[in-house]
Each structure stands twice: as structure tokens, then as C-alpha cells.
Amino acid sequence: xxxxxxxxxxxxxxxxxxxxxxxxxxxxxxxxxxxIEIHPNTLERLGDSVRFSLEVRxxxxxxxxxxxxxxxxVYVFGNEKHTFxxxxxxxxxxxxxxxxxxxxxxxxxxxxxxxxxxxxYAQSAISRKNQEIAGRVPETVLTxxxxxxxxxxxxxxxxxxxxxxxxxxxxxxxxxxxxxxxxDGWQALEDRLAGxxxxxxxxxxxxxxxxxxxGDWTYKKKQxxxxxxxxxxxxxxxxxxxxxxxxxxxxxxxGVSEIQRAILARNIRQGTVPADTLTEVGLAIAASKEPxxxxxxxxxxxxxxxxxxxxVYNNLGVVFLNLANRVTDxxxxxxxxxxxxxxxxxxxxxxxxxxxxxNLGVVFWLWEDKFSAYNxxxxxxxxxxxxxxxxxxxxxxxxxxxxxGDYRLAAIHLNKAVQNPVNLFNQGLANLLAKDYYNAxxxxxxxxxxxxxxxxxxxxxxxxxxxNGEVDKLYENLRKAVSRSEYLRQRALVDREFGLYHEQxxxxxxxxxxxxxxxx
Numbered sequence: 001x002x003x004x005x006x007x008x009x010x011x012x013x014x015x016x017x018x019x020x021x022x023x024x025x026x027x028x029x030x031x032x033x034x035x036i037e038i039h040p041n042t043l044e045r046l047g048d049s050v051r052f053s054l055e056v057r058x059x060x061x062x063x064x065x066x067x068x069x070x071x072x073x074v075y076v077f078g079n080e081k082h083t084f085x086x087x088x089x090x091x092x093x094x095x096x097x098x099x100x101x102x103x104x105x106x107x108x109x110x111x112x113x114x115x116x117x118x119x120x121y122a123q124s125a126i127s128r129k130n131q132e133i134a135g136r137v138p139e140t141v142l143t144x145x146x147x148x149x150x151x152x153x154x155x156x157x158x159x160x161x162x163x164x165x166x167x168x169x170x171x172x173x174x175x176x177x178x179x180x181x182x183x184d185g186w187q188a189l190e191d192r193l194a195g196x197x198x199x200x201x202x203x204x205x206x207x208x209x210x211x212x213x214x215g216d217w218t219y220k221k222k223q224x225x226x227x228x229x230x231x232x233x234x235x236x237x238x239x240x241x242x243x244x245x246x247x248x249x250x251x252x253x254x255g256v257s258e259i260q261r262a263i264l265a266r267n268i269r270q271g272t273v274p275a276d277t278l279t280e281v282g283l284a285i286a287a288s289k290e291p292x293x294x295x296x297x298x299x300x301x302x303x304x305x306x307x308x309x310x311x312v313y314n315n316l317g318v319v320f321l322n323l324a325n326r327v328t329d330x331x332x333x334x335x336x337x338x339x340x341x342x343x344x345x346x347x348x349x350x351x352x353x354x355x356x357x358x359n360l361g362v363v364f365w366l367w368e369d370k371f372s373a374y375n376x377x378x379x380x381x382x383x384x385x386x387x388x389x390x391x392x393x394x395x396x397x398x399x400x401x402x403x404x405g406d407y408r409l410a411a412i413h414l415n416k417a418v419q420n421p422v423n424l425f426n427q428g429l430a431n432l433l434a435k436d437y438y439n440a441x442x443x444x445x446x447x448x449x450x451x452x453x454x455x456x457x458x459x460x461x462x463x464x465x466x467x468n469g470e471v472d473k474l475y476e477n478l479r480k481a482v483s484r485s486e487y488l489r490q491r492a493l494v495d496r497e498f499g500l501y502h503e504q505x506x507x508x509x510x511x512x513x514x515x516x517x518x519x520x
Contacts, residue, residue: 063092077118214352313347455484
């Protein structure tokens with residue numbers, strides 16, 4: 001009797017095992033019949049993130065009422081993994097067994113260095129009562145790598161160029177742009193307005209309010225044009241102030257030769273003579289003559305002690321920007337950028353001016369906060385009517401718009417910028433990403449003609465050729481690009497734009513031959 005019971009128990013356990021195994025196999029098979037599509041097929045960095053969507057199709061009656069299907073993407077790069085917090089999930093209780101299952105989900109992940117060469121997988125499983133059924137489907141490969149072409153947009157960051165570019169906007173002491181920026185601010189003009197006897201104070205007050213407000217001289221003058229009595233104020237006060245401005249600067253630095261100024265500036269840097277041994281203008285001129293950024297910093301700090309002004313804080317901020325652009329240590333770079341932020345905010349605290357606002361945008365650009373960078377560039381554009389400054393700010397707005405994925409807006413901004421090699425390259429980049437390959441080619445070629453030693457426009461032409469399948473043009477321009485820039489050679493090795501060519505011998509030979517040439 002006991003033997004019979006044991007036999008029955010064994011049979012029951014065996015039946016349960018067979019049922020479980022068959023059911024597990026069925027679950028795996030059901031999940032394995034899934035069809036997953038990722039859009040876009042090749043991931044692309046837009047701004048500081050990577051965004052994509054997934055579509056999943058499962059056969060009819062794939063899920064029982066007590067089963068839940070879950071799909072979660074995972075991105076693996078190097079030794080790191082990004083696991084998404086959100087997933088695509090559906091319960092069999094909510095489905096019609098006679099209809100196929102179609103699921104969609106949108107995903108986003110922050111971009112970090114090294115993600116260019118990675119793989120996106122899909123992890124899918126079926127569970128019952130929050131317990132995953134053993135034997136999940138193997139991870140499905142969705143796509144390889146991330147295109148980062150938009151991040152090639154340039155404002156002046158260092159990328160292996162022969163000479164380090166100058167970041168930000170220094171104010172020249174002898175330019176109209178320095179009006180109102182020195183230690184006395186707009187005091188001289190305020191005094192002239194206050195002493196102007198052809199109008200009562202009530203009529204002059206709006207002009208004084210404009211002077212105390214934001215913007216450079218071009219902006220303030222434009223604001224004044226809408227005020228009553230502007231024609232006579234412009235004739236009797238404003239135009240005369242503009243005429244006298246240059247003469248006043250020359251007078252402030254009179255009696256000091258260039259050699260004397262250079263000697264005194266060196267002594268001021270070394271701390272052997274007081275900072276006010278030179279006039280404000282003399283110190284500003286001396287700082288502008290110094291070829292080194294650390295020497296400029298020393299003179300501007302001395303100038304800050306005795307002649308604090310919107311001018312000195314702006315230029316000090318630019319010095320810190322360029323020091324940040326010349327170091328590789330992250331901690332030191334961030335410290336310089338913090339110093340720049342502090343100096344530029346002090347410049348704006350005296351009065352909000354387009355120079356310091358623009359330079360704040362460059363600080364945020366280097367910190368990769370492109371949203372704040374765009375806002376500051378746009379604000380700088382609003383604070384001036386200077387044609388030269390406007391073109392600079394339009395160029396910066398165009399570069400940030402490329403990075404953020406708004407290529408049409410980028411083209412609008414860049415068409416208003418100076419047509420120099422950098423801006424032409426950015427125009428070509430915007431056209432390339434908008435799939436306007438004809439105009440991309442034109443702009444890249446124009447950029448190359450202006451500066452044949454720059455590898456970037458040739459790299460752009462190689463990108464156009466790769467997208468068009470023009471193999472000979474691709475290799476011709478890629479060779480020119482990497483022979484001019486080690487940065488571009490390293491980029492080409494992992495650039496998903498060249499994914500179809502990475503394993504071709506001709507591609508390898510171009511990059512290998514350049515690498516060997518660098519070591520000869």
C-alpha cells in the first residue's frame with residue numbers, strides 16, 4: 001500500500017515537471033516570436049541625450065490572462081551599462097486573444113563619452129504574479145553605436161587644431177563697444193544730460209533711465225530713438241559724446257610711452273609698484289598687449305583693485321574661459337569656468353551687457369549645458385544693435401541649434417553670421433544633418449577653400465560621400481581630413497557615419513597609414 005502511494009506521488013511529480021517544462025518552453029517560444037523594431041535604426045545624439053522609440057509585435061494569444069509581458073532596453077558600452085527605468089509592459093488580462101499584440105514605447109538616455117561605440121539590447125520576459133518565469137528569451141540586439149555628428153558644431157572649443165582658438169569676446173579699449181564699460185560707466189554722459197539746459201528734467205529723465213538699463217551703447221541709443229525730443233538730444237548731447245569718447249581715452253593715457261607702459265605693467269604684475277601707477281586705460285592697453293593669459297589675468301586683477309568695472313570683469317571672464325580651454329584636468333577646468341562665471345556675473349551686475357551675457361553662454365557651452373548656452377546667446381543678441389556683434393551671436397546660436405537638433409533654425413542663424421571657415425563648416429553640418437547634401441557640399445568646399453589646412457571641412461565632405469555611397473570621394477576626403485587632424489582620425493575610427501566602411505581594407509589603410517606617418 002505504501003509502495004503504491006509512493007509510485008503515485010512520483011508519477012504526479014513527473015507529470016508536474018513535464019507540464020512545467022512544456023509550459024516554460026511554450027513561454028520562451030511565445031516570447032521568442034516577438035518582432036521588435038527600433039526607430040531610428042541608428043541612434044543619434046541630439047543635445048545631451050539620445051531618444052528613440054520601440055515597436056513590439058506579438059502573435060495572437062501570446063499571453064494568458066495571468067501573464068505579463070515586459071520589454072526593457074539596455075545599452076552596453078565598454079564596461080558600462082545603461083538600464084532604463086521605464087519599460088514596455090502589457091498584461092494578458094487586458095488583451096483580446098483574437099488580435100495580434102502591438103506595443104509602443106518612447107525612451108531617452110543621457111549621452112556620456114564612450115557611448116559612440118556601444119550596443120542596444122532588448123530584454124524581454126513573461127511573468128506570473130510578479131514572478132518571472134524561468135528561462136527568459138536571450139537578449140535581442142537592436143542596434144549598434146550612436147551617431148554624434150551634431151556634436152561637431154564649433155564655437156571655438158579645442159579639438160586638436162594647430163593653434164588654440166580664442167574663446168569668448170574680449171572688449172577692445174579703443175572700440176566703440178567699450179563705451180560705458182569703464183569704471184565711470186555712463187557717468188560722463190549722465191552729467192552731460194543733466195547739464196543740458198534746453199529740456200526740463202522731466203523730459204530728460206527717460207533718457208537717464210535708458211542709460212541705467214541693460215544693453216550696450218547701440219542698444220541704448222536705439223531705445224532713445226523712440227523718446228520725445230530725441231532729435232535735439234542726439235544732436236546736442238549724444239553725438240558730441242560719441243565724438244569726444246575717443247579723445248577722452250587718449251587723454252587718460254597721455255604722457256606714457258609704450259616702453260614705459262610695458263615696464264610699469266611688468267612691475268605691477270610682480271607687485272613692486274601699485275596698480276594705480278598706470279591709468280585705467282593704460283592698464284587696459286597693457287593687458288591687451290600681453291600674449292599670455294596668465295599675464296593678462298595678473299594685470300586685469302590689478303585693474304580690478306583700483307578700477308573695478310563692467311569692462312574689467314568681462315575681460316577677466318574671457319581670460320578664465322581660455323585658461324579652461326587649455327587644461328585637460330577636469331577639476332582645474334571646472335575651477336576656471338567657475339571663476340569665469342563669477343567674473344561675468346559681476347560685469348552684468350554693474351549693468352547687463354551683451355559681451356558678458358554672450359561669454360556666459362560660452363561658459364555653459366563648455367559645461368555642455370546647451371539650453372543655458374542658447375538662452376544666453378539669444379539674450380546677448382537682444383542687447384545689441386551692433387552689426388559686428390550680432391553676426392557673432394548669430395553664429396553661436398547656429399552652432400547650439402545644430403547640437404540641439406534644430407537644423408532649420410541653425411541654418412537661419414548661420415546665414416546671418418560672418419562667412420568664415422568655422423561658420424561655413426557649421427552651415428555645411430546643418431545642411432548635412434537636414435539631408436540637404438548639395439548645399440552641405442557647397443558650404444564644406446567654401447570652408448576648405450578659406451582654410452586648406454583645416455581638416456574639418458574635408459571630414460564633412462567625407463560624411464556627405466558616405467551617406468551618398470560615393471566610395472572614391474569618401475576615401476579621398478577622409479584621407480585629407482585625417483592627414484590634417486589626429487582628432488579626426490581618432491573620431492573616424494568609431495564614427496557610426498562610416499559604419500559600413502569600418503571593416504573595409506581601404507578604410508583601415510587610410511587610418512593606419514596616417515597613424516604610422518604620425519610616428520615617423
